[in-house]
Amino acid sequence: MQYLFDCRRITALVFVVSWIGFSASHASDKLRLLATGSSTVAPVMAELARKYEQAHPGARIDVQTGGSSRGVADMINGLCDMGMVSRDLKPSERVLHAYTIAHDGIAVITHRDNPVDALDRIQLIKIYRGEARDWGDVGGIAGVPVVVVNKAAGRSTLELFLRYLDLAPDQVRPDIIIGDNQQGLKTVAGNRSGIGYVSIGAALQAQQEGVPIKLLTLEGAKPTIANVTAGNYPITRPLNIVTRKPAQGAVSEVLAFIHSDEGVAVIESLNFVPVQ
Amino acid sequence: MTDRLLTWTLGAATLMVASLIAIIAAFLLNESLGMLNRVELGRFFTDSGWSPTMSRFNILPMIVASVLLMAGAVIVAAPLAIFTAVFLRFYAPSPVIDIGRRIIEVLAAMPSVVYGLWGLVVLVPIIAAWQQPGASLMAGILVLSLMIFPTITIVVHSGLAAMPRHYIEASQALAMSRAYMVRQVVLPAVRASIAAGITLGAARAIGETMAVMMVTGNIVAVPGDLFDPVRALTSNIALEMAYALGDHRGALYISSLLLLSIVILLVLINEFIVSNKLEH
Numbered sequence: 322m323q324y325l326f327d328c329r330r331i332t333a334l335v336f337v338v339s340w341i342g343f344s345a346s347h348a349s350d351k352l353r354l355l356a357t358g359s360s361t362v363a364p365v366m367a368e369l370a371r372k373y374e375q376a377h378p379g380a381r382i383d384v385q386t387g388g389s390s391r392g393v394a395d396m397i398n399g400l401c402d403m404g405m406v407s408r409d410l411k412p413s414e415r416v417l418h419a420y421t422i423a424h425d426g427i428a429v430i431t432h433r434d435n436p437v438d439a440l441d442r443i444q445l446i447k448i449y450r451g452e453a454r455d456w457g458d459v460g461g462i463a464g465v466p467v468v469v470v471n472k473a474a475g476r477s478t479l480e481l482f483l484r485y486l487d488l489a490p491d492q493v494r495p496d497i498i499i500g501d502n503q504q505g506l507k508t509v510a511g512n513r514s515g516i517g518y519v520s521i522g523a524a525l526q527a528q529q530e531g532v533p534i535k536l537l538t539l540e541g542a543k544p545t546i547a548n549v550t551a552g553n554y555p556i557t558r559p560l561n562i563v564t565r566k567p568a569q570g571a572v573s574e575v576l577a578f579i580h581s582d583e584g585v586a587v588i589e590s591l592n593f594v595p596v597q
Numbered sequence: 598m599t600d601r602l603l604t605w606t607l608g609a610a611t612l613m614v615a616s617l618i619a620i621i622a623a624f625l626l627n628e629s630l631g632m633l634n635r636v637e638l639g640r641f642f643t644d645s646g647w648s649p650t651m652s653r654f655n656i657l658p659m660i661v662a663s664v665l666l667m668a669g670a671v672i673v674a675a676p677l678a679i680f681t682a683v684f685l686r687f688y689a690p691s692p693v694i695d696i697g698r699r700i701i702e703v704l705a706a707m708p709s710v711v712y713g714l715w716g717l718v719v720l721v722p723i724i725a726a727w728q729q730p731g732a733s734l735m736a737g738i739l740v741l742s743l744m745i746f747p748t749i750t751i752v753v754h755s756g757l758a759a760m761p762r763h764y765i766e767a768s769q770a771l772a773m774s775r776a777y778m779v780r781q782v783v784l785p786a787v788r789a790s791i792a793a794g795i796t797l798g799a800a801r802a803i804g805e806t807m808a809v810m811m812v813t814g815n816i817v818a819v820p821g822d823l824f825d826p827v828r829a830l831t832s833n834i835a836l837e838m839a840y841a842l843g844d845h846r847g848a849l850y851i852s853s854l855l856l857l858s859i860v861i862l863l864v865l866i867n868e869f870i871v872s873n874k875l876e877h
Contacts, residue, residue: 390840468730473815474650475840491648496730497826498815500836504717511722512731 352380352571358392358405359477360501361425361520362560366405368587373578382575386501389477393417396563402572404563407520408477419561420568422579424594426521427482427556428544429537430506432513437461439538442555446486448516451494456514470508470517471495477558478502482518485556510534521549525592550594560593625854632847641851647817649837649845656852658819662734662827663856665820666813667803669738670745675795677742678749683779685750686757698754705747713808716740721812728824732814735823740808745798752797756790757783789871796867800860806831830856 356366363386370382385401392404393414410419429440437460440448444460447453448467457463471493472479483490497515499505502523509515510532521544524536536544540555548554562568568576578584580596588595636654644655685697716736725731764786768778784791806829814826815836828836830852838849 387839394840394842466729468725473836475837491646491651495816496814497732498828498836500810504811507717508721508732511718512725512729514725514729 352377354380354382354402354571354575355385355400356382356403356405356562357385357387357395357401359389359407359560360386360503361407361478361523362392362405362422362562364523364526365423365560365588365591365593366403366562368591369575369579369584372583372587373575376578376583380571388473388475388501390475392563396565399565402564403575406477406561406563408481408558408561410561410563414563417563417565418567419559419563420576421559421561421596422576422584423560423588423596424549425558425560426544426549426554427478427485427518427558428521428524429516429518429539430509430524430534431516431537432509433533433535434513435461435535437537438535439541441540442486445539446488449486449488449493449495465514468496468512468515469494470497470499470505470512470515472505472518473498473500476500478518478520481556481558506532506534521546521554522592529592546589546592546594622854622857625850625857628850629847629854632844632851636844636847641848647833649841649848652844654844654848656830656833656848656855658817659828659830659833659852660855661819662813663803663829663831663859665734665827666737666741666809666829667799669734670741670802671795671799673738673742674746674798675749675791678746678794678798679753679784679791681746681750682753682757683783685754687775687779687783701747701750701754704743705751707744709744709805709808710811712740712744713811716808716812724824730814730826732812732826733824734813734820734827737809737813737827737829738823740812741802741805744805744808745802748801749794749798752794753787753790756787756793759790760786792867792870796863799863803856803859803863804831805829806835810835 356363356370363384366382367384370384373382374380384405387395389406389408392401392406393410395401396404396417404417406419407425410417429445431437435456437456440459444453448459448469449471451469453459454467455463456465456467459467472482474490479490483493497508499508499517502519505517505519506523506527509517510527521536524534524544525546528534528536538544542548542554544554549557562572562576562579564572579588585595641654642657644653646653647655647658681697681701685694689697716739720739721731721736723731724733724736728735760783764782765778768782773782809829810832813829813832815828815832816826817828817833818825820827834849834852837845841849
């Protein structure tokens with residue numbers, strides 16, 4: 322037994338382990354890119370990355386989420402190669418270069434069993450300000466409370482939605498605050514009185530997968546790909562890849578791939594509107 | 598010679614881990630100090646709310662939420678865990694013991710995000726059907742108690758297994774009933790293990806982030822009852838750290854420092870209970 326813990330063996334083991342770790346970190350020095358930011362862009366980017374990696378053996382693109390603000394902050398701090406931002410850049414962020422890869426809208430969603438099919442802007446303002454606390458106030462079943470699902474601060478979906486409603490963040494009276502699109506979809510799918518808002522692409526995708534949600538008609542416009550493409554839907558936004566310097570080398574190759582027929586097919590398959 | 602080398606190797610490993618904790622604490626302290634110089638400490642408890650981008654830094658509702666979640670989870674899980682451990686050690690037939698222990702080990706090792714996902718898609722809708730909005734302090738307490746139950750059970754059970762055999766033999770020689778023996782001999786003998794299990798469970802509960810964030814609704818407010826949504830300190834850090842800058846970031850580092858202090862306090866309380874027990 323005493324040989325099991327022999328120091329020479331331990332030393333040898335330490336060397337072997339560090340050698341494995343060292344060589345692993347050097348094995349993939351061909352091409353490795355990191356994309357961080359918007360949870361709306363992330364699934365598109367992940368799918369595009371998968372296709373890109375298939376076409377370019379040795380290439381590897383890692384995708385991490387955390388909201389558009391993280392995409393911007395990481396890019397400014399040099400922590401990623403591509404920042405994912407699901408809105409226009411703000412004036413203070415214009416030092417970055419934005420490349421639009423697709424267009425998306427923001428859909429207002431409820432549980433599938435909610436009888437309300439359409440809302441207008443004024444009704445949404447009342448709901449999000451906490452003035453309409455009962456579905457009966459906005460044409461639904463009286464006596465059923467409205468459970469307001471809001472996004473956490475720093476998420477571009479929140480910023481765009483509140484700008485559309487012309488509300489300040491502290492005017493909103495939420496019952497539940499969520500992080501990314503998926504949590505929003507699961508929360509509304511699990512609550513018959515809930516109302517929330519998420520990326521149209523993500524909502525349509527979830528609906529196709531059988532998640533029991535409904536996308537509401539907003540100001541008379543249905544949240545569909547066609548309406549986003551035609552500019553008939555009230556809340557639309559660009560999905561951007563941002564970089565610190567004008568895109569070059571590997572990043573510009575990835576951008577070229579995104580705009581190729583194969584990239585466009587991926588974007589369409591995920592219910593976003595590609596940029597031709 | 599070999600023994601001395603081994604002593605040094607083990608000592609070095611211990612020192613490395615210990616200094617890592619010190620480095621983390623120093624880092625948090627360093628990141629917090631800049632902000633503490635600008636913003637009075639009292640403001641973290643007296644500001645009119647939590648809107649860090651507008652310089653309002655009241656973290657009191659989140660401290661209350663974290664402590665309530667932890668206390669609630671311990672109150673629900675600890676008695677169940679102690680009963681389960683005693684049952685497995687003294688009452689269960691032997692096939693049940695093996696299966697029971699395996700199940701508890703799997704539960705203890707289950708990733709917290711799995712508990713969170715289950716809470717979000719199963720538990721929260723059930724609570725919502727009863728009391729809106731569903732995502733609440735209650736949902737958080739239930740998910741956390743499920744998570745810390747196996748931790749406490751395992752620690753108490755190994756305490757029971759390590760208990761000197763002659764305690765039981767002596768009890769049997771005195772013709773004690775099994776129930777009387779458990780109450781009067783066994784439980785007092787493993788008090789230190791129970792305290793250690795609860796400390797570990799409580800520390801896991803207050804540090805849990807993902808599962809809590811998925812089920813508690815994340816509204817920054819002191820809850821009026823069990824069905825109100827709350828935001829834990831950990832969830833707040835996870836939700837906001839990615840984009841926080843300047844004083845906002847500083848406030849999140851101060852929250853982290855506070856969490857670390859609470860965990861250290863828990864360990865000290867445990868230490869106190871155990872050493873107190875040895876004196877008697």
